[in-house]
Amino acid sequence: ETGVTQSPTHLIKTRGQQVTLRCSSQSGHNTVSWYQQALGQGPQFIFQYYREEENGRGNFPPRFSGLQFPNYSSELNVNALELDDSALYLCATSKRGSYNEQFFGPGTRLTVL
């Protein structure tokens, strides 16, 4: 069984640029959630996707957007990057009906300069 994978591992961008982060779902999982983890903090919920549609959103501005594909993989896009966007971005996948038990990928470390 393949686990949750994320790419890239690390990324450095400058303020104002756009970034796309990718997540491959664990086998059998049809729901994907994205979280932002700032240094020294716990993960913070960004949004969740199910059946290629956004299924809930946390307190993040519209410049954070996502996609889910038919194979349940997902992308997180961030436009107009700000310095405070520097964080570890985690995706987590789950089966329908087991949304609470989410399996996390290793994360993408984004640094905005």
Add this chain to the structure above:
Amino acid sequence: DQQVKQNSPSLSVQEGRISILNCDYTNSMFDYFLWYKKYPAEGPTFLISISSIKDKNEDGRFTVFLNKSAKHLSLHIVPSQPGDSAVYFCAASGSGTSYGKLTFGQGTILTVHP
């Protein structure tokens, strides 16, 4: 507005002893609680969970206790092992449209000394 709080940034215990990690929450709509463990350079790993209809759930060396009236939960690890050294996050979820949208605490760094 920190709805889930872990007030101890770190905890140090001796191998073989009990580790107790604490978590407080403020949102009374939370009805499902989880603990995750995180090693460096890895994503959080699910450890144990508890529904609000229970006050205790046990899985091997790990036991989670929930006190709804105090809005407090704790994770007990007995006996503690050096491999348990990691960051522990508690998380909470509500029902309905909030189901599956986890709210995390800040984490507690557990160090188990041989």
